[in-house]
Amino acid sequence: MNAVRQVPALLVSAPASGQGKTSFTAALARAHARRGRRVRVFKTGPDFLDPMVLERASGAPVYQLDLWMCGEADVRARLYAAASEADLILVEGVMGLFDGGTSSADLSQRFGLPVLAVIDGSAMAQTFGAVATGLARYREGLQVHGVAANRIGGAYHAKLLAGSLPPELHWFGALPRDPALALPERHLGLVAAGELADLDARLDALADAMELHAGLDLPPPVAFSAVEAMQVPRLLEGRRIAIARDDAFCFLYPANLDVLRQAGAELCWFSPLAGDALPGCDAAWLPGGYPELHLARLAERKDLHAALRAHVDAGKPLLAECGGMLSLLDALATRESDAHTMAGLLPGWAVVRERLAGLGMQSVELPEGTLRGHTFHYAHAEITQPPLVHASNPDGGPAKEAVYRRARLTASFVHLYFPSATEAALRLFLP
Structure with a gap:
Protein backbone atom coordinates (compact mmCIF):
# COMPACT_ATOMS: atom_id res chain seq x y z
CA MET A 1 0.00 0.00 0.00
CA ALA A 226 -2.46 6.27 4.44
CA VAL A 227 -4.35 5.28 7.56
CA GLU A 228 -5.46 1.87 8.75
CA ALA A 229 -9.10 1.18 7.94
CA MET A 230 -11.54 0.72 10.82
CA GLN A 231 -12.03 -2.91 11.86
CA VAL A 232 -15.66 -3.94 12.38
CA PRO A 233 -16.37 -6.92 14.67
CA ARG A 234 -18.58 -9.63 13.11
CA LEU A 235 -21.25 -9.33 15.80
CA LEU A 236 -24.18 -9.56 13.37
CA GLU A 237 -23.07 -12.69 11.52
CA GLY A 238 -26.14 -14.45 10.12
CA ARG A 239 -28.58 -11.83 11.41
CA ARG A 240 -31.20 -10.25 9.15
CA ILE A 241 -32.00 -6.54 9.56
CA ALA A 242 -35.14 -5.06 7.96
CA ILE A 243 -34.70 -1.39 6.98
CA ALA A 244 -37.53 0.92 5.88
CA ARG A 245 -36.61 2.87 2.77
CA ASP A 246 -38.90 5.10 0.72
CA ASP A 247 -39.84 8.79 0.54
CA ALA A 248 -40.97 8.73 4.20
CA PHE A 249 -37.85 6.93 5.51
CA CYS A 250 -34.83 7.95 3.46
CA PHE A 251 -32.19 9.43 5.80
CA LEU A 252 -29.46 6.78 5.73
CA TYR A 253 -25.70 7.31 5.97
CA PRO A 254 -23.84 4.99 3.55
CA ALA A 255 -21.22 4.52 6.26
CA ASN A 256 -23.86 3.11 8.62
CA LEU A 257 -24.95 0.56 6.04
CA ASP A 258 -21.30 -0.38 5.45
CA VAL A 259 -20.85 -1.04 9.17
CA LEU A 260 -23.86 -3.38 9.29
CA ARG A 261 -22.70 -5.31 6.23
CA GLN A 262 -19.12 -5.55 7.51
CA ALA A 263 -20.49 -6.93 10.79
CA GLY A 264 -22.05 -9.80 8.83
CA ALA A 265 -25.67 -8.62 8.70
CA GLU A 266 -28.00 -9.32 5.79
CA LEU A 267 -29.91 -6.12 4.95
CA CYS A 268 -33.45 -6.42 3.60
CA TRP A 269 -35.44 -3.40 2.49
CA PHE A 270 -39.13 -2.65 2.73
CA SER A 271 -41.34 0.32 1.88
CA PRO A 272 -44.13 1.24 4.31
CA LEU A 273 -45.58 3.62 1.70
CA ALA A 274 -45.73 0.88 -0.95
CA GLY A 275 -47.60 -1.44 1.40
CA ASP A 276 -44.71 -3.81 2.08
CA ALA A 277 -45.03 -6.04 5.12
CA LEU A 278 -42.31 -6.07 7.75
CA PRO A 279 -39.91 -8.73 6.43
CA GLY A 280 -38.98 -11.69 8.57
CA CYS A 281 -35.98 -10.38 10.50
CA ASP A 282 -33.92 -10.46 13.66
CA ALA A 283 -33.87 -6.66 14.01
CA ALA A 284 -35.38 -3.62 12.28
CA TRP A 285 -34.53 0.01 11.62
CA LEU A 286 -36.85 2.92 10.87
CA PRO A 287 -34.57 5.78 9.76
CA GLY A 288 -35.52 9.43 9.55
CA GLY A 289 -37.23 11.06 6.63
CA TYR A 290 -40.54 12.77 5.93
CA PRO A 291 -43.39 10.81 7.58
CA GLU A 292 -45.25 14.11 8.00
CA LEU A 293 -45.68 14.33 4.22
CA HIS A 294 -47.34 10.91 4.07
CA LEU A 295 -49.58 10.86 7.13
CA ALA A 296 -52.70 9.39 5.52
CA ARG A 297 -50.84 6.49 3.91
CA LEU A 298 -48.86 5.67 7.07
CA ALA A 299 -52.02 5.82 9.19
CA GLU A 300 -53.58 3.19 6.91
CA ARG A 301 -50.80 0.69 7.67
CA LYS A 302 -52.51 -0.98 10.64
CA ASP A 303 -50.94 -4.26 9.56
CA LEU A 304 -47.45 -2.82 9.78
CA HIS A 305 -48.22 -1.14 13.11
CA ALA A 306 -49.30 -4.52 14.52
CA ALA A 307 -46.20 -6.22 13.09
CA LEU A 308 -43.90 -3.64 14.67
CA ARG A 309 -45.62 -4.02 18.04
CA ALA A 310 -45.29 -7.81 17.83
CA HIS A 311 -41.63 -7.42 16.84
CA VAL A 312 -40.86 -5.34 19.94
CA ASP A 313 -43.01 -7.50 22.23
CA ALA A 314 -40.96 -10.51 21.07
CA GLY A 315 -37.83 -8.81 22.40
CA LYS A 316 -36.41 -8.08 18.96
CA PRO A 317 -34.35 -4.88 18.46
CA LEU A 318 -35.85 -1.90 16.66
CA LEU A 319 -33.96 1.36 16.09
CA ALA A 320 -36.18 4.37 15.29
CA GLU A 321 -34.51 7.66 14.42
CA CYS A 322 -36.29 11.04 14.16
CA GLY A 323 -39.01 10.48 11.55
CA GLY A 324 -38.86 6.78 12.38
CA MET A 325 -39.63 7.60 16.02
CA LEU A 326 -42.48 9.94 14.99
CA SER A 327 -44.11 7.04 13.13
CA LEU A 328 -44.13 5.00 16.37
CA LEU A 329 -46.07 7.54 18.46
CA ASP A 330 -49.79 7.41 19.12
CA ALA A 331 -50.42 10.29 16.71
CA LEU A 332 -48.64 12.69 14.37
CA ALA A 333 -49.90 15.95 12.86
CA THR A 334 -48.66 18.96 10.93
CA ARG A 335 -49.63 22.60 11.03
CA GLU A 336 -51.85 22.00 7.98
CA SER A 337 -53.29 18.57 8.83
CA ASP A 338 -55.17 16.91 11.66
CA ALA A 339 -53.54 14.23 13.78
CA HIS A 340 -53.24 10.78 12.22
CA THR A 341 -52.90 7.53 14.13
CA MET A 342 -49.42 6.03 14.11
CA ALA A 343 -48.05 2.72 15.44
CA GLY A 344 -48.60 3.36 19.15
CA LEU A 345 -45.32 1.92 20.38
CA LEU A 346 -44.43 5.11 22.28
CA PRO A 347 -47.08 6.95 24.31
CA GLY A 348 -47.48 10.49 23.05
CA TRP A 349 -47.96 12.65 20.00
CA ALA A 350 -46.09 15.20 17.90
CA VAL A 351 -46.82 18.03 15.50
CA VAL A 352 -44.47 19.25 12.77
CA ARG A 353 -44.47 23.04 12.70
CA GLU A 354 -42.67 25.82 10.86
CA ARG A 355 -40.41 26.64 13.82
CA LEU A 356 -37.17 24.68 14.20
CA ALA A 357 -37.35 22.40 17.25
CA GLY A 358 -33.95 20.70 17.34
CA LEU A 359 -30.54 21.34 15.78
CA GLY A 360 -27.01 20.36 16.72
CA MET A 361 -24.46 17.64 17.25
CA GLN A 362 -25.35 15.02 19.86
CA SER A 363 -23.41 12.60 22.04
CA VAL A 364 -25.48 9.77 23.51
CA GLU A 365 -24.33 7.57 26.42
CA LEU A 366 -26.33 4.36 26.04
CA PRO A 367 -25.92 1.09 27.93
CA GLU A 368 -24.34 -0.28 24.72
CA GLY A 369 -21.74 2.53 24.61
CA THR A 370 -21.37 6.19 23.65
CA LEU A 371 -22.36 7.13 20.10
CA ARG A 372 -22.19 10.42 18.22
CA GLY A 373 -24.66 11.91 15.80
CA HIS A 374 -26.85 14.95 15.25
CA THR A 375 -30.40 16.27 15.44
CA PHE A 376 -32.30 18.49 12.99
CA HIS A 377 -36.12 18.58 13.03
CA TYR A 378 -39.24 20.71 13.19
CA ALA A 379 -41.33 18.28 15.24
CA HIS A 380 -42.60 19.31 18.69
CA ALA A 381 -43.23 16.09 20.61
CA GLU A 382 -45.03 15.30 23.86
CA ILE A 383 -43.92 11.81 24.91
CA THR A 384 -45.18 10.68 28.31
CA GLN A 385 -42.72 7.80 28.82
CA PRO A 386 -39.66 8.77 30.88
CA PRO A 387 -36.51 8.86 28.75
CA LEU A 388 -33.68 6.39 29.21
CA VAL A 389 -31.07 9.15 28.86
CA HIS A 390 -30.61 12.60 27.36
CA ALA A 391 -27.98 13.35 24.75
CA SER A 392 -25.42 16.09 25.32
CA ASN A 393 -24.46 18.83 22.86
CA PRO A 394 -20.68 19.25 22.42
CA ASP A 395 -21.11 22.84 21.22
CA GLY A 396 -23.09 23.86 24.29
CA GLY A 397 -26.29 24.37 22.30
CA PRO A 398 -29.79 23.88 23.69
CA ALA A 399 -30.62 20.69 21.74
CA LYS A 400 -30.19 17.73 24.11
CA GLU A 401 -32.49 15.05 22.78
CA ALA A 402 -34.18 12.41 24.90
CA VAL A 403 -33.65 8.74 24.07
CA TYR A 404 -36.50 6.32 24.82
CA ARG A 405 -36.36 2.59 25.34
CA ARG A 406 -39.05 -0.08 25.46
CA ALA A 407 -37.63 -3.61 25.65
CA ARG A 408 -35.14 -3.56 22.74
CA LEU A 409 -36.73 -0.56 21.01
CA THR A 410 -34.43 2.48 20.96
CA ALA A 411 -36.06 5.69 19.75
CA SER A 412 -34.87 9.28 19.56
CA PHE A 413 -34.65 12.37 17.39
CA VAL A 414 -30.90 11.68 17.13
CA HIS A 415 -29.46 10.39 13.85
CA LEU A 416 -26.58 8.16 14.95
CA TYR A 417 -23.29 7.81 13.05
CA PHE A 418 -22.38 4.15 13.53
CA PRO A 419 -18.62 4.41 12.80
CA SER A 420 -18.28 6.78 15.79
CA ALA A 421 -18.53 3.66 18.01
CA THR A 422 -19.05 0.58 15.88
CA GLU A 423 -19.49 -2.02 18.60
CA ALA A 424 -22.02 0.14 20.47
CA ALA A 425 -23.97 0.67 17.25
CA LEU A 426 -24.00 -3.05 16.45
CA ARG A 427 -25.28 -3.92 19.93
CA LEU A 428 -28.39 -1.84 19.23
CA PHE A 429 -29.35 -4.62 16.79
CA LEU A 430 -28.73 -7.48 19.24
CA PRO A 431 -31.22 -8.92 21.77
Missing part, protein backbone atom coordinates in the same frame (compact mmCIF):
# COMPACT_ATOMS: atom_id res chain seq x y z
CA ASN A 2 1.39 3.40 -0.99
CA ALA A 3 1.85 5.69 2.00
CA VAL A 4 0.69 8.79 0.09
CA ARG A 5 -1.72 9.23 -2.81
CA GLN A 6 -2.12 12.45 -4.76
CA VAL A 7 -5.29 13.50 -6.57
CA PRO A 8 -6.84 16.88 -7.50
CA ALA A 9 -9.25 17.96 -4.75
CA LEU A 10 -11.41 20.93 -3.88
CA LEU A 11 -13.56 21.96 -0.91
CA VAL A 12 -16.57 24.02 -2.05
CA SER A 13 -17.60 26.50 0.64
CA ALA A 14 -19.37 29.85 1.02
CA PRO A 15 -19.93 32.74 3.43
CA ALA A 16 -23.31 31.27 4.53
CA SER A 17 -25.93 28.64 3.80
CA GLY A 18 -28.07 29.18 0.72
CA GLN A 19 -25.28 30.59 -1.43
CA GLY A 20 -25.18 27.72 -3.93
CA LYS A 21 -22.60 25.23 -2.60
CA THR A 22 -24.64 22.18 -3.57
CA SER A 23 -25.41 23.54 -7.05
CA PHE A 24 -21.73 24.28 -7.73
CA THR A 25 -20.55 20.95 -6.35
CA ALA A 26 -23.20 19.05 -8.32
CA ALA A 27 -22.38 21.00 -11.50
CA LEU A 28 -18.68 20.24 -11.16
CA ALA A 29 -19.31 16.57 -10.37
CA ARG A 30 -21.69 16.00 -13.30
CA ALA A 31 -19.55 17.97 -15.78
CA HIS A 32 -16.33 16.13 -14.90
CA ALA A 33 -18.12 12.77 -14.83
CA ARG A 34 -19.49 13.41 -18.32
CA ARG A 35 -15.90 13.81 -19.48
CA GLY A 36 -15.11 10.33 -18.21
CA ARG A 37 -13.39 11.36 -15.00
CA ARG A 38 -13.97 9.34 -11.85
CA VAL A 39 -15.37 11.80 -9.34
CA ARG A 40 -15.79 11.10 -5.62
CA VAL A 41 -17.83 13.59 -3.60
CA PHE A 42 -18.08 14.07 0.17
CA LYS A 43 -20.35 16.24 2.30
CA THR A 44 -19.02 18.12 5.31
CA GLY A 45 -21.08 17.62 8.44
CA PRO A 46 -24.31 15.71 9.08
CA ASP A 47 -26.57 15.89 6.04
CA PHE A 48 -28.76 13.45 4.12
CA LEU A 49 -30.38 15.52 1.38
CA ASP A 50 -27.39 17.16 -0.33
CA PRO A 51 -25.59 13.79 -0.62
CA MET A 52 -28.59 12.28 -2.46
CA VAL A 53 -28.26 14.94 -5.16
CA LEU A 54 -24.48 14.71 -5.24
CA GLU A 55 -24.63 10.92 -5.60
CA ARG A 56 -26.80 11.33 -8.70
CA ALA A 57 -24.43 13.98 -10.04
CA SER A 58 -21.26 11.94 -9.55
CA GLY A 59 -22.53 8.37 -9.92
CA ALA A 60 -20.99 7.22 -6.62
CA PRO A 61 -22.10 7.14 -2.95
CA VAL A 62 -21.44 10.32 -0.97
CA TYR A 63 -20.00 9.94 2.53
CA GLN A 64 -19.85 12.39 5.42
CA LEU A 65 -16.70 14.13 6.67
CA ASP A 66 -16.86 15.72 10.10
CA LEU A 67 -13.98 16.06 12.52
CA TRP A 68 -16.23 15.66 15.58
CA MET A 69 -19.02 13.30 14.52
CA CYS A 70 -16.84 11.03 12.35
CA GLY A 71 -13.43 11.66 13.93
CA GLU A 72 -10.16 12.48 12.20
CA ALA A 73 -9.15 8.86 11.61
CA ASP A 74 -12.46 8.09 9.85
CA VAL A 75 -12.18 11.22 7.67
CA ARG A 76 -8.56 10.48 6.78
CA ALA A 77 -9.34 6.87 5.87
CA ARG A 78 -12.23 7.86 3.58
CA LEU A 79 -10.22 10.50 1.76
CA TYR A 80 -7.32 8.09 1.29
CA ALA A 81 -9.64 5.38 -0.05
CA ALA A 82 -11.22 7.86 -2.48
CA ALA A 83 -7.80 8.97 -3.68
CA SER A 84 -7.07 5.38 -4.76
CA GLU A 85 -9.90 5.37 -7.30
CA ALA A 86 -10.70 9.00 -8.18
CA ASP A 87 -9.50 11.50 -10.75
CA LEU A 88 -11.11 14.28 -8.71
CA ILE A 89 -12.29 14.63 -5.11
CA LEU A 90 -14.92 17.24 -4.27
CA VAL A 91 -16.01 18.10 -0.73
CA GLU A 92 -19.08 20.24 -0.20
CA GLY A 93 -18.78 22.38 2.92
CA VAL A 94 -21.42 23.03 5.56
CA MET A 95 -23.03 26.39 6.41
CA GLY A 96 -20.46 29.20 6.14
CA LEU A 97 -16.74 28.56 5.77
CA PHE A 98 -15.93 29.25 9.44
CA ASP A 99 -19.22 28.16 11.03
CA GLY A 100 -19.55 25.40 13.60
CA GLY A 101 -17.43 23.85 16.33
CA THR A 102 -15.46 22.02 13.64
CA SER A 103 -15.86 24.09 10.49
CA SER A 104 -15.22 23.60 6.80
CA ALA A 105 -12.13 25.79 7.25
CA ASP A 106 -10.87 23.39 9.94
CA LEU A 107 -11.35 20.45 7.55
CA SER A 108 -9.59 22.34 4.75
CA GLN A 109 -6.55 23.11 6.85
CA ARG A 110 -6.35 19.70 8.53
CA PHE A 111 -6.21 17.87 5.19
CA GLY A 112 -4.75 20.49 2.84
CA LEU A 113 -7.94 20.88 0.80
CA PRO A 114 -7.96 24.06 -1.33
CA VAL A 115 -11.16 26.09 -1.00
CA LEU A 116 -13.47 27.29 -3.75
CA ALA A 117 -15.54 30.10 -2.23
CA VAL A 118 -19.01 30.34 -3.81
CA ILE A 119 -20.76 33.67 -3.22
CA ASP A 120 -24.31 34.61 -4.18
CA GLY A 121 -23.66 37.67 -6.32
CA SER A 122 -27.29 38.38 -7.22
CA ALA A 123 -27.61 41.51 -5.07
CA MET A 124 -24.09 42.96 -5.18
CA ALA A 125 -21.38 44.28 -7.46
CA GLN A 126 -17.95 45.43 -6.22
CA THR A 127 -18.76 44.42 -2.65
CA PHE A 128 -18.31 40.87 -3.95
CA GLY A 129 -14.55 41.45 -3.82
CA ALA A 130 -14.70 42.62 -0.21
CA VAL A 131 -16.60 39.49 0.88
CA ALA A 132 -14.19 37.24 -1.03
CA THR A 133 -11.15 39.00 0.42
CA GLY A 134 -12.54 38.65 3.93
CA LEU A 135 -13.03 34.91 3.50
CA ALA A 136 -9.53 34.47 2.11
CA ARG A 137 -7.74 36.54 4.77
CA TYR A 138 -9.79 35.82 7.88
CA ARG A 139 -7.62 32.88 8.96
CA GLU A 140 -3.90 32.58 8.40
CA GLY A 141 -2.83 29.51 6.46
CA LEU A 142 -6.16 28.87 4.75
CA GLN A 143 -5.66 28.03 1.07
CA VAL A 144 -8.34 29.64 -1.14
CA HIS A 145 -7.98 28.25 -4.65
CA GLY A 146 -10.57 30.49 -6.26
CA VAL A 147 -13.80 32.45 -5.99
CA ALA A 148 -17.02 31.78 -7.91
CA ALA A 149 -20.29 33.67 -8.19
CA ASN A 150 -23.79 32.24 -8.20
CA ARG A 151 -27.07 33.63 -9.54
CA ILE A 152 -25.51 36.37 -11.67
CA GLY A 153 -27.55 38.54 -14.03
CA GLY A 154 -25.40 38.35 -17.15
CA ALA A 155 -21.97 38.83 -18.70
CA TYR A 156 -21.59 42.46 -17.57
CA HIS A 157 -22.55 41.52 -14.01
CA ALA A 158 -19.94 38.75 -14.04
CA LYS A 159 -17.34 41.23 -15.31
CA LEU A 160 -18.06 43.59 -12.39
CA LEU A 161 -17.74 40.76 -9.87
CA ALA A 162 -14.54 39.38 -11.36
CA GLY A 163 -13.01 42.84 -11.56
CA SER A 164 -13.64 43.44 -7.86
CA LEU A 165 -11.27 40.64 -6.80
CA PRO A 166 -7.70 41.41 -5.72
CA PRO A 167 -4.99 39.97 -8.01
CA GLU A 168 -4.15 37.07 -5.69
CA LEU A 169 -7.70 35.66 -5.81
CA HIS A 170 -8.45 33.54 -8.86
CA TRP A 171 -11.81 34.13 -10.61
CA PHE A 172 -13.28 30.66 -11.06
CA GLY A 173 -16.38 31.65 -12.99
CA ALA A 174 -20.11 32.02 -12.40
CA LEU A 175 -23.48 30.33 -12.75
CA PRO A 176 -26.39 32.43 -14.02
CA ARG A 177 -29.66 33.11 -12.23
CA ASP A 178 -31.95 30.63 -14.00
CA PRO A 179 -34.93 28.63 -12.63
CA ALA A 180 -33.78 25.64 -14.71
CA LEU A 181 -30.63 25.47 -12.56
CA ALA A 182 -32.41 25.67 -9.19
CA LEU A 183 -32.67 22.68 -6.84
CA PRO A 184 -36.09 22.71 -5.09
CA GLU A 185 -36.17 23.05 -1.28
CA ARG A 186 -38.49 22.42 1.67
CA HIS A 187 -38.26 22.72 5.47
CA LEU A 188 -35.33 20.31 6.05
CA GLY A 189 -33.35 21.45 2.99
CA LEU A 190 -33.37 20.19 -0.58
CA VAL A 191 -36.23 18.05 -1.83
CA ALA A 192 -35.04 14.43 -1.75
CA ALA A 193 -33.46 13.29 -5.01
CA GLY A 194 -35.89 10.40 -5.42
CA GLU A 195 -38.82 12.82 -5.52
CA LEU A 196 -37.46 14.90 -8.43
CA ALA A 197 -38.41 13.34 -11.75
CA ASP A 198 -36.38 15.94 -13.64
CA LEU A 199 -33.28 15.85 -11.42
CA ASP A 200 -30.97 14.48 -14.13
CA ALA A 201 -32.13 17.20 -16.51
CA ARG A 202 -31.38 19.83 -13.86
CA LEU A 203 -27.95 18.32 -13.21
CA ASP A 204 -27.14 18.29 -16.91
CA ALA A 205 -28.25 21.91 -17.19
CA LEU A 206 -25.97 22.80 -14.27
CA ALA A 207 -23.08 20.95 -15.92
CA ASP A 208 -23.73 22.73 -19.25
CA ALA A 209 -23.68 26.09 -17.48
CA MET A 210 -20.48 25.15 -15.63
CA GLU A 211 -18.72 24.30 -18.89
CA LEU A 212 -19.96 27.50 -20.53
CA HIS A 213 -19.39 29.99 -17.72
CA ALA A 214 -16.66 28.53 -15.51
CA GLY A 215 -14.62 25.81 -17.20
CA LEU A 216 -13.35 22.47 -16.01
CA ASP A 217 -9.66 22.84 -15.24
CA LEU A 218 -8.67 20.42 -12.51
CA PRO A 219 -7.68 21.92 -9.14
CA PRO A 220 -4.20 21.30 -7.72
CA PRO A 221 -3.38 17.79 -6.46
CA VAL A 222 -3.58 17.08 -2.74
CA ALA A 223 -1.52 14.43 -0.95
CA PHE A 224 -3.57 12.04 1.18
CA SER A 225 -1.71 9.91 3.71
